[in-house]
Amino acid sequence: MSVDNMENLDEETRKKIEKLLKVTREKDGNESYASAQIDKGLIYYNLNQRKQSYESFNNINKSDSLTRYMMAQFGMGGMLAGDSKFNEALKVWSNIKGLGDSLETAGLKFRVGVALLEDSFSEYDEAKQYFIEAIEYYPYESYCYQKICNLLSDSRLKVAGKKSLQLLNKTLEIVEILKLDFEPDSSDNKSPERKLAHYTNTSITNLLLEKNEDGSLPSFFRLNTINNVNDPSxxxxxxxxxxxxxxxxxxxxDFDKDLHAFISCFTFNHDSLNQFRLYGKEADKEASGVSLVFKKEFFQLDNSLGGLSFLSFESNIQSANRDISTLVINKHSSMKESLSSKTRVSKQPVMRCVYIDPTSSYIQLAQRNRITFFREFGNETVVVQNREKSKAEYEWEEYKKYIDEKTVAFSDAFRTLKSTYESIIKEKKAIANDDLESSNKIDILINEILLPLKYLIKHSAFQEEQECRMVYVTSINAPEVNIAHKKLLFVEYEAEVKETLNKVYIAPAATEYQLYLAWLLRNTDVKIELSNNPYRQI
Incomplete structure (x- = not known):
């Protein structure tokens, strides 16, 4: 598409292309030229002008910009694959093998590896090489995909490999559905799930907020071992x-020293009497603690790792069945070295839990309660379609639509996960008749694939808590794992509490700490409120 042949384009698109066509290596430099070619290629691609898009990408040399060269090769290979030119696509994609050492370039290789597992390619050994190069930034996914490649490469285990691939892809889809999105749905609105509360006692709160001369305080926020929870299911x-x-x-x-879970719990219910009574206890006295309400900045908003950052594998795990000797601890984003040489876990995503009833088909996703909207907006009103309406009611209705859509998406994916699991278990049993060792390895892989969801599924008896979780899975041998009182395993979280607090609610039996908390937070804009819940102290 030349400058003279763009009369059918809208004026804005035509001006963009004309501007990009004027960028040259000589005048603007190699980097700017490569960026312009990428932008131009994407515009052409969206206009369904594949030839011009391909030519734009093909204009980029390695010497212009390695990252953009790799992006271009990825895009060109994708277009060739879309035209069923699979051998040519393979050849183009091979140009990015062995190049780059960044999140962006690892992401490109990872996506090529995933594409090569599709039936149209069936290039399992080739795909495995791309996953090996991407494993530093996509440790969990690349690990699972490599194991699946091994199954697919064996004609006897190919069916199990295909079903394992379906199970992994569906698991990753569900994780994305459950991951909290703190971004607003429009520039005018704030995300209704932008703040989460953590209930704790006043002693812990003091350790998290106090400072002292020797620098031992404040303490870092902890994720504690899953073995401490009060739910045996x-x-x-x-x-x-x-x-x-x-x-x-x-x-x-089960206690698994190689893949052990550490969690911290949050809720959409910032001022809940029940949770004050259960989790906000000081010296075993009910409702004597606080609710720490965190801003979105306390959590991972932009994943600098690429893959699932809350699964951290250690290279020295000795397990022939697991076969994870190729994995390394993620040194980019899962952990951070402090000045005191302690290793801490970097910011992590937070995910909503799912409540299910084992005796029925009942499923509910953790969500805000209707009352929280009335507490937030009070008597405010909003004009909707020329009619004045309670803002709390309006925001609740909009939020309910959002949650209903997410519930439908989860339920559909969860049903598919179940049917896929059932089919792979059936296949595994058939394999066991002739090859028990391979059957056992498939069983281990299934459990590893399901690991990201394992601690997000809760019993419906706890649904009042509307819990969200930060989960971190690693070996107890990992340097970030600590122990206290000879029994309490935990990892420390890098984000500082005081800087990311939005509000503190004081439980009904802890009002005596209001002045002290006000002093601890005197140089911040953190609000302190007494709980609105009635409670008779005994």
Whole structure:
């Protein structure tokens, strides 16, 4: 498409292309030229002008910009694959192998690896090489995909490999559905889920907010071992659901030293009497703690890792069955070295829990309650279609639509996950008749694939909590894992509490701490409020 042949384009697009066509290496430099070619190629591609798009990408040399050269090669290969020119696509994509060492370039290689697993390619050994190059930024996913490549490469295990691939892709889809999105739905609105509360006692709050001369305080926020939770069904509900087990008898969580979970719990209910009574206890006295309400900045907003950052594998795990010797601890974003040489976990995403009833098909996603909107907006009104309406009611209705859509998406994906799990278990049993070792390896892979969801599925008996979780899974041998009182395993979280607090609610039996908390937070804009809940102290 030349400058003279753009009369059918809208004026804005035509001006963009004309401007990009004027960028040259000689006048503007190699980097600017490469960026212009990428932008121009994307415009042409969106206009369905594939030839011009391909030519734009093909104009970029390695010497212009390595990252943009790799992006161009990726795009060109994708267009060739779209035209069923698979051998040519493979050849173009091979140009990015062995190049680059950044999140962006690893992401391109990772996407090529995933594409090569599709039936149209079936290039499993080739795909494995791309996952090896992407593993530093996509450790969990690349690890699972490599194992799947091994299954797909074996004609006897190919069916199990395809079903494992479906299970992994569906698991990753569900994780994205459950991950909290703190971004507003428009420039005029704030995200209704932008703040989360964590209930704790006043002693812990003091450690998190106080400072002292020797620098030992404030303490860092902790993610504690999953073995401390009060729900004996933790870690078992997901597999029980997938197996179709409908019962309410549970047992203690399995202890896995190689892949051990650490969690911290948050809720959309910032001022809940029940949660004050359960989790805000000081010296075993009910409702004597606080609710710390965090801003979105406390959590991971932009993943600098690329893959799932809350799964951190260690290279020295000795397990022949797991075969994860190629994995390394993520040194880019899962951990951070402090000045005191302690290793801390970097900012992590937070995900809503899902409540299911083992005896029925009931499912509910953690969400805000209607009352929280009335507490937030009070008597404010808003004009909707020329009619004045309660802002609380309007915001609740809009939020309910959002949650309903997310629930439908989750339910559909969860049903598919179950049917896929059932089919792979059936295939695994058939394999066991001839090859028990391979069957056992498939069983281990299935459990590893489901790991990101394992601690997000909770019993419906706890649904009042409307819990969201930060989960971190690693080996107990990892340098970030600490122990206190000879029994409490935990990891420390890098984000500072005081800088990311929005508000503190004081429980009904902790009002005596109001002045002290005001002093601790005197140089901040953190609001302090007494709980609105009535409570008779005994």
């Amino acid at each position: 933790e870690g078992h509900l997901l597999v029980n659901y997938l197996k179709g087990i409908r019962e309410n008898s549970f047992y203690a969580p």
